[in-house]
Amino acid sequence: MSALYHASIYDTALPVPSYWQASAGAWNASRFAPLEGDIEAEVAIIGGGYTGLSAAYHLARDHGVLACVLDAGPIGFGASGRNGGFCCLGSAKLSHARMVARFGLEETSRFIAAQVEAVELVRALGAAEGIAFDAQGSGTITVAHRPSRWAELEAEAAILSRHGGGATSLWSRAELRAHGYASSEAFGALHQAVGFGLHPLKYARGLADAAHGRGARIHADSPVIGWQREAGRHVLATPRGRVRAGRVIVATNGFTRDTLHPTLAGTLMPALSNILVTRPLSAAEIEAQGYSTETPVSDTRHLLYYVRLLPDRRFMFGARGGLDASPGALPRQRAWMERRLGQIYPAWRGVETKHFWRGLVCLSAALTPHIAALNDERTSFCALAYHGSGVAMASWSGRAVAALSVGAKGAAEALPAVIATPPRRYRVPALRLMRLRLAYAGFRLEDEVL
Ligand SMILES: Cc1cc2nc3c(=O)[nH]c(=O)nc-3n(C[C@H](O)[C@H](O)[C@H](O)COP(=O)(O)OP(=O)(O)OC[C@H]3O[C@@H](n4cnc5c(N)ncnc54)[C@H](O)[C@@H]3O)c2cc1C
Numbered sequence: 001m002s003a004l005y006h007a008s009i010y011d012t013a014l015p016v017p018s019y020w021q022a023s024a025g026a027w028n029a030s031r032f033a034p035l036e037g038d039i040e041a042e043v044a045i046i047g048g049g050y051t052g053l054s055a056a057y058h059l060a061r062d063h064g065v066l067a068c069v070l071d072a073g074p075i076g077f078g079a080s081g082r083n084g085g086f087c088c089l090g091s092a093k094l095s096h097a098r099m100v101a102r103f104g105l106e107e108t109s110r111f112i113a114a115q116v117e118a119v120e121l122v123r124a125l126g127a128a129e130g131i132a133f134d135a136q137g138s139g140t141i142t143v144a145h146r147p148s149r150w151a152e153l154e155a156e157a158a159i160l161s162r163h164g165g166g167a168t169s170l171w172s173r174a175e176l177r178a179h180g181y182a183s184s185e186a187f188g189a190l191h192q193a194v195g196f197g198l199h200p201l202k203y204a205r206g207l208a209d210a211a212h213g214r215g216a217r218i219h220a221d222s223p224v225i226g227w228q229r230e231a232g233r234h235v236l237a238t239p240r241g242r243v244r245a246g247r248v249i250v251a252t253n254g255f256t257r258d259t260l261h262p263t264l265a266g267t268l269m270p271a272l273s274n275i276l277v278t279r280p281l282s283a284a285e286i287e288a289q290g291y292s293t294e295t296p297v298s299d300t301r302h303l304l305y306y307v308r309l310l311p312d313r314r315f316m317f318g319a320r321g322g323l324d325a326s327p328g329a330l331p332r333q334r335a336w337m338e339r340r341l342g343q344i345y346p347a348w349r350g351v352e353t354k355h356f357w358r359g360l361v362c363l364s365a366a367l368t369p370h371i372a373a374l375n376d377e378r379t380s381f382c383a384l385a386y387h388g389s390g391v392a393m394a395s396w397s398g399r400a401v402a403a404l405s406v407g408a409k410g411a412a413e414a415l416p417a418v419i420a421t422p423p424r425r426y427r428v429p430a431l432r433l434m435r436l437r438l439a440y441a442g443f444r445l446e447d448e449v450l
Contacts, residue, residue, distance in 0.1 A: 002259040004270055004433055005325035009360060010255060012073025012221065018082045019277040019314065019355040020201035027205050031212060032075055035219040035241035041068035043405055044236050044243045046224050046260070047251030049080030050390065051383050053207040053218075054398025055249050055405075057125075060214035062399075063406045067216050068243050070236065072223035076204035078255045082359045083391060084275060084306050084318045085203075086296040087122050088140045088195035089115040089165060091386040091393035092418065094367035096159045103417050109163040110416035111368075116166055118396035119194050122203070125395065129213075131206030133198040134311055137295035140195035143176065144187040145447075149300035153190040166194035181297060182290035183344045189297075197296040197308050200391065207395075227261065234380065247405050250374065250382040251398065253390065254360030258429070263374040263422055264382060266429025269363040269436060272325060273388060275318045276337045277310070277355040278348065286313065289347035302443035304388070305344075315348065317341045320361070320388060323437055330356065361388035364423040369393060371401050371415055372422040381405050385423060 003010055015021070032048075043059055045052040048071030059065040071077060092099070092111070099108045126133055144150045157168040169191045171179060176189045212218055219238075226237035227248075236243045250261060254270040286292055291309060298306040306318040319340070322333050334356045342349030364370060364385035374380040383401035386393045397419075403411035412420070426432055 002257040005360070008327050009325040009358070012077055012223070016077070016082050016357055016359070017355060018201070018275070018357045019316070020082060020199060022355065024199065024201045024205065029074065029220065032208065032218045032220040035070065035222040035238050035243065038242045038244065039068065039217070041066070041217070041243050041245045043067040043247045043249060044234065044245035045069045045249045045251055046236065047071060047078065047253065047255070048075045048208065048218060048220065049078040049251065049253065050204060050207065050394035051253065051398045051401070052249065052251035053204065053211050054395045055251060055383070055402040056216035056218070057207060057211040057214060058399040058402040059406065060211065060216050063402065063408060065406055068245070069211070069216060069218045070222045070224055070238060070243065071220050072255070074220050075208045075218065076201050079253060079359045079361060079390065080204040080394070081201040082275070082357055083200045084296070084308065084316065085198045085200045085391065086140060086195065086298070086306060086389070087119055087198050087391045088296065088389060089119070089192065089392070090389035091115060092368040093363060093387045096156070099418060107417040111418040112160065113164045114396060114416055115393060116164060116194050118392035121399065122198070122392050122395050123196070125207070125210070126203070129206060129210040131203060131210070133203040133206060136197040136308070136311060137293070138196065139191055139193045139295055141181060141293070141295050141297040142190045142192070143181065143183070143185070143297060143299045144189065145185045145299040145301055145305070147187045150188050152300055153188065157190050160192065166192060168192050177290060180291065180293035184346060185299070185344050195296065197294070198391070203391070224260065246379065248380045249401055249405055250380070251384065253384045253386065253394070254362035256362070256384065261374055261380065266425045267364065267423035268385060269426070269432050270360040271320065271363055271388070271436060272322045272358050273318060273320045273361050274322060274333055274337060274358040275316060275356070276334065276341065276353050278315045279352045279354050280313045281315060281348070281351070285347060285351070289345050291345065301447040303440065303447055314354070315345070321440060322358070323433060323440070325358070333358070361386070363387055365426050366424060369397060369419045370421060370423045371397050371404065371419050373404070374422060378407070382422060
């Protein structure tokens with residue numbers, strides 16, 4: 001089985017009807033034409049999202065290596081062009097307690113520190129390269145969506161502040177309201193100082209411009225449909241051209257097909273995430289709901305809800321979940337989210353929604369990201385599985401895998417043990433969606449009933 005979901009979610013010819021597409025402005029994509037003919041590259045990168053583009057940028061800037069990036073679709077076609085724009089921590093689903101048990105306190109702290117560094121890296125890249133990605137808010141807010149989840153937030157605050165996750169504050173329901181957040185499901189919150197919101201597609205395009213400006217070749221609409229070895233080189237075939245490269249980086253995250261590389265087959269669990277965006281809200285509507293914070297907010301659900309008040313006063317409501325990626329399932333998912341929006345933010349019940357879209361995030365069996373070599377000769381590499389929080393971590397991982405791919409001094413040692421292995425195969429890869437279905441049923445019970 002090469003793809004887990006309905007073919008339409010991978011179809012690069014289908015436009016993604018996101019608010020980000022509608023608001024990103026004009027962009028000259030003609031520099032990123034499909035690959036034609038055969039070329040040589042020192043490093044070839046499969047995937048033109050944050051991971052691949054950051055890898056290309058850092059290869060050029062830090063190592064003097066001009067890479068070639070191939071994406072199956074337009075630049076930013078994957079999750080990077082259509083996510084919620086939370087630039088934040090949270091790229092593993094393994095709990096900190098289990099992480100400490102498995103990797104020890106020091107490695108867990110190194111992983112947390114890497115994620116903090118990742119947020120700062122995005123900010124620094126934006127400043128250094130003049131990427132106008134509309135930074136918004138201060139930190140992130142995690143809301144206890146039920147009173148019983150408050151203890152979880154207390155535990156998380158303690159871990160983060162003790163292990164380098166930046167400053168944290170715990171807010172009562174009244175304090176949360178005073179900070180500009182009110183809903184029917186808010187029983188206190190954790191504020192983390194590290195993090196902010198951004199326009200994800202502007203960021204992806206800005207990274208592409210920056211990598212291109214430093215000499216990287218970038219080819220959109222160039223899916224890798226074959227991967228062979230010839231005389232010690234990797235040969236990547238696309239419909240109209242081939243790249244012969246000494247090294248390859250796989251940066252395909254949730255859009256990875258099982259057929260791409262044998263070491264990755266059956267190791268990844270793509271999962272759907274969905275976003276709804278309303279029309280701009282009036283000042284009176286915003287006041288009526290008591291919601292004015294520009295800081296990104298998510299909640300304590302396993303099947304996370306994530307929301308933002310966008311710069312033009314539209315409300316963005318995101319929710320993970322769903323297993324049917326077919327076009328027929330879209331109206332159902334949209335109607336459900338519109339209903340939930342009205343229940344949680346009653347002043348906005350029935351407000352017109354203008355945009356709805358979805359995409360694939362990427363989980364792994366270890367519930368952690370992975371940055372590692374895929375073969376013994378260390379000529380192919382992967383960086384992926386950010387568990388739905390890759391804006392910051394994919395950017396960091398692109399830089400890390402770039403250094404790893406050219407054998408830079410200290411590159412391997414710089415990786416926290418939590419993320420320094422290739423993903424392991426699921427026991428029965430063919431049953432991954434069944435496994436997800438069962439997990440979702442359990443999550444729903446814990447999130448909504450228990
Ligand atoms: C709806 C949604 C909301 C999200 N919200 C957030 C958020 O608010 N904050 C956050 O931190 N993270 C969020 N994420 C996750 C985040 O977007 C991802 O973790 C991150 O973008 C991953 O970047 P990437 O470059 O690794 O992968 P992607 O951006 O997914 O890029 C992978 C690319 O690989 C290409 N590809 C696949 N196969 C091939 C092939 N054979 N040949 C060539 N190219 C190929 C695809 O076309 C795709 O463009 C969200 C994701 C989704 C879907």
